[in-house]
Amino acid sequence: xxxxxxxxxxxxxxxxxxxxxxxxxxxxxxxxxxxxxxxxxxxxxxxxxxxxxxxxxxxxxxxxxxxxxxxxxxxxxxxxxxxxxxxxxxxxxxxxxxxxxxxxxxxxxxxxxxxxxxxxxxxxxxxxxxxxxxxxxxxxxxxxxxxxxxxxxxxxxxxxxxxxxxxxxxxxxxxxxxxxxxxxxxxxxxxxxxxxxxxxxxxxxxxxxxxxxxxxxxxxxxxxxxxxxxxxxxxxxxxxxxxxxxxxxxxxxxxxxxxxxxxxxxxxxxxxxxxxxxxxxxxxxxxxxxxxxxxxxxxxxxxxxxxxxxxxxxxxxxxxxxxxxxxxxxxxxxxxxxxxxxxxxxxxxxxxxxxxxxxxxxxxxx
Amino acid sequence: xxxxxxxxxxxxxxxxxxxxxxxxxxxxxxxxxxxxxxxxxxxxxxxxxxxxxxxxxxxxxxxxxxxxxxxxxxxxxxxxxxxxxxxxxxxxxxxxxxxxxxxxxxxxxxxxxxxxxxxxxxxxxxxxxxxxxxxxxxxxxxxxxxxxxxxxxxxxxxxxxxxxxxxxxxxxxxxxxxxxxxxxxxxxxxxxxxxxxxxxxxxxxxxxxxxxxxxxxxxxxxxxxxxxxxxxxxxxxxxxxxxxxxxxxxxxxxxxxxxxxxxxxxxxxxxxxxxxxxxxxxxxxxxxxxxxxxxxxxxxxxxxxxxxxxxxxxxxxxxxxxxxxxxxxxxxxxxxxxxxxxxxxxxxxxxxxxxxxxxxxxxxxx
Numbered sequence: 067x068x069x070x071x072x073x074x075x076x077x078x079x080x081x082x083x084x085x086x087x088x089x090x091x092x093x094x095x096x097x098x099x100x101x102x103x104x105x106x107x108x109x110x111x112x113x114x115x116x117x118x119x120x121x122x123x124x125x126x127x128x129x130x131x132x133x134x135x136x137x138x139x140x141x142x143x144x145x146x147x148x149x150x151x152x153x154x155x156x157x158x159x160x161x162x163x164x165x166x167x168x169x170x171x172x173x174x175x176x177x178x179x180x181x182x183x184x185x186x187x188x189x190x191x192x193x194x195x196x197x198x199x200x201x202x203x204x205x206x207x208x209x210x211x212x213x214x215x216x217x218x219x220x221x222x223x224x225x226x227x228x229x230x231x232x233x234x235x236x237x238x239x240x241x242x243x244x245x246x247x248x249x250x251x252x253x254x255x256x257x258x259x260x261x262x263x264x265x266x267x268x269x270x271x272x273x274x275x276x277x278x279x280x281x282x283x284x285x286x287x288x289x290x291x292x293x294x295x296x297x298x299x300x301x302x303x304x305x306x307x308x309x310x311x312x313x314x315x316x317x318x319x320x321x322x323x324x325x326x327x328x329x330x331x332x333x334x335x336x337x338x339x340x341x342x343x344x345x346x347x348x349x350x351x352x353x354x355x356x357x358x359x360x361x362x363x364x365x366x367x368x369x370x371x372x373x374x375x376x377x378x379x380x381x382x383x384x385x386x387x388x389x390x391x392x393x394x395x396x397x398x399x400x401x402x403x404x405x406x407x408x409x410x411x412x413x414x415x416x417x418x419x420x421x422x423x424x425x426x427x428x429x430x431x432x
Numbered sequence: 433x434x435x436x437x438x439x440x441x442x443x444x445x446x447x448x449x450x451x452x453x454x455x456x457x458x459x460x461x462x463x464x465x466x467x468x469x470x471x472x473x474x475x476x477x478x479x480x481x482x483x484x485x486x487x488x489x490x491x492x493x494x495x496x497x498x499x500x501x502x503x504x505x506x507x508x509x510x511x512x513x514x515x516x517x518x519x520x521x522x523x524x525x526x527x528x529x530x531x532x533x534x535x536x537x538x539x540x541x542x543x544x545x546x547x548x549x550x551x552x553x554x555x556x557x558x559x560x561x562x563x564x565x566x567x568x569x570x571x572x573x574x575x576x577x578x579x580x581x582x583x584x585x586x587x588x589x590x591x592x593x594x595x596x597x598x599x600x601x602x603x604x605x606x607x608x609x610x611x612x613x614x615x616x617x618x619x620x621x622x623x624x625x626x627x628x629x630x631x632x633x634x635x636x637x638x639x640x641x642x643x644x645x646x647x648x649x650x651x652x653x654x655x656x657x658x659x660x661x662x663x664x665x666x667x668x669x670x671x672x673x674x675x676x677x678x679x680x681x682x683x684x685x686x687x688x689x690x691x692x693x694x695x696x697x698x699x700x701x702x703x704x705x706x707x708x709x710x711x712x713x714x715x716x717x718x719x720x721x722x723x724x725x726x727x728x729x730x731x732x733x734x735x736x737x738x739x740x741x742x743x744x745x746x747x748x749x750x751x752x753x754x755x756x757x758x759x760x761x762x763x764x765x766x767x768x769x770x771x772x773x774x775x776x777x778x779x780x781x782x783x784x785x786x787x788x789x790x791x792x793x794x795x796x797x798x
Contacts, residue, residue, distance in 0.1 A: 370773045376779045388787075407736045409513075409517075414602065421751070
């Protein structure tokens with residue numbers, strides 16, 4: 067079972083990018099400057115040479131709501147874009163309690179032991195409320211966070227899922243320019259976060275638990291059909307038999323569903339993050355998937371569609387942000403929404419009324 | 433199997449509304465006036481008295497892109513809203529070839545034989561291209577379209593799914609004010625149309641065919657989990673055994689999935705639209721569902737959430753319409769999208785560039 071597949075033959079995108087070691091000399095040079103002295107070009111060069119400090123700084127700029135920072139962020143992303151694309155992007159989701167942190171730590175350690183540079187990102191829209199994300203918390207993955215070949219970043223906090231998703235996608239571009247080979251994006255089942263993550267990765271892995279019966283614990287409907295592989299975790303100790311039964315049931319169920327657009331039949335595995343079992347087969351399956359979808363053209367097509375999708379998502383987010391942040395709209399909206407819900411007002415008329423006052427308001431501005 | 437359930441005990445919403453016969457005298461009175469003489473109040477009164485001619489006219493106004501008509505449409509909907517809500521809204525989807533028309537005709541005839549007034553609407557975003565919808569085409573359902581208690585309306589044609597969906601939802605309100613007891617909304621599996629329909633109905637029915645194996649024919653992933661009931665059609669002649677097998681497989685598969693928010697376990701049936709078999713059990717299942725969700729409060733909660741959802745959908749559609757219809761944006765967009773897809777331009781920078789020019793442009797307008 068240690069027949070690890072080698073994906074180096076896969077040229078994921080233009081330019082074969084070699085992971086670099088951290089450049090100590092460069093770090094010292096940059097550290098000696100005042101923070102404000104760093105130009106965009108210096109930042110980008112630092113990122114491309116694998117300088118983690120500068121990478122972190124650039125990501126912080128990307129996550130900033132400050133208007134001036136957003137301009138700089140756009141320049142950084144634009145300059146990193148030609149050097150991006152050459153990683154394997156894997157989305158991981160599962161309900162709280164499924165053992166995601168332990169799984170990612172074990173899986174991550176396996177990848178770094180294979181000499182891969184790994185970035186672990188997170189999409190957690192609830193981080194806005196808690197002002198800190200449960201996901202990407204380094205204390206959850208202590209071993210991995212002290213691994214020199216792993217980089218763990220908590221979820222951006224933001225006003226909306228759209229904002230968090232966009233910043234994460236930009237962060238992926240930067241991490242790829244910095245030479246990371248594998249990028250994991252984790253998310254819990256909050257709102258539409260799985261859809262957002264699915265829209266920015268190559269492969270989507272769903273972690274499940276075998277239940278008291280064989281039913282699923284808490285997973286949201288619709289997520290199952292997004293998965294390229296399902297891993298039934300905690301297949302250890304007394305739980306092994308239950309996990310295997312659940313696996314058999316899922317294999318039966320999945321073959322009733324239509325094939326995804328990729329043409330790939332989703333796989334079902336059992337594994338144990340805690341005991342580091344079954345992880346190799348999951349990785350091998352990801353490599354098979356990449357070979358398969360590179361061969362049939364789906365991989366490239368999906369990445370291009372994702373780029374287009376994110377352009378439109380960014381436009382639509384921008385339109386909504388401008389609207390919902392207008393003080394007049396903010397003031398009226400809560401009351402109107404309440405009336406609509408109580409059926410005292412027509413949802414359409416309310417919407418049209420708000421839109422009219424918004425467009426008049428914009429026109430009056432100088 | 434003719435143990436039909438009676439839902440009259442269910443008070444679906446405020447006010448018990450009795451279906452009325454067409455008011456011949458009223459028709460003659462309105463016909464004698466010039467079209468332009470009809471006031472909104474007269475239209476609404478006509479709708480409420482069950483006048484199908486005036487209902488059709490009002491729906492045509494709702495479907496119009498003409499700006500003046502949109503103002504009138506908003507008034508009509510607002511005045512009908514207090515008299516709406518008292519119908520059972522059922523969404524029906526299935527792949528082309530599943531026998532949807534035949535099913536709806538047979539199912540519809542059963543409902544009208546039970547003295548129910550039935551409206552059949554359609555959401556078909558492709559109707560824009562063909563300038564006519566395949567769905568709601570009266571020649572497909574000849575018997576039903578000549579049934580005095582049935583009203584069949586083709587899909588609105590529109591520039592976008594959002595527009596089609598909104599107009600259909602407004603049409604539902606008008607049909608309910610006109611006294612219809614059951615409203616079927618059909619859709620084919622195009623784009624996101626199932627999601628839109630699912631968001632405007634109480635119950636979502638998925639029609640399937642048993643395949644050569646037991647796999648699904650052409651259904652889009654994600655739709656299965658939306659269904660409150662699945663009906664495997666064409667369970668007749670040589671196909672009966674295959675249909676029953678498929679049913680058994682689906683029942684097994686479905687119980688692996690989490691329960692929907694309603695708490696209702698989706699049901700799986702076999703039926704034959706052509707031979708009018710199995711339709712009673714489907715209708716009984718719908719009634720059970722209504723009882724179940726009325727009792728646990730989900731029915732009301734869902735309708736309120738749908739109202740709120742449509743308010744936000746209408747706002748977001750309005751924002752997008754204004755943006756994407758700007759000549760400057762139209763002109764730039766195709767070229768920029770092409771560059772993004774070819775990875776010659778960053779999707780975010782492109783989006784931000786377009787947004788900036790849009791907001792500047794709006795501000796310059798008087």
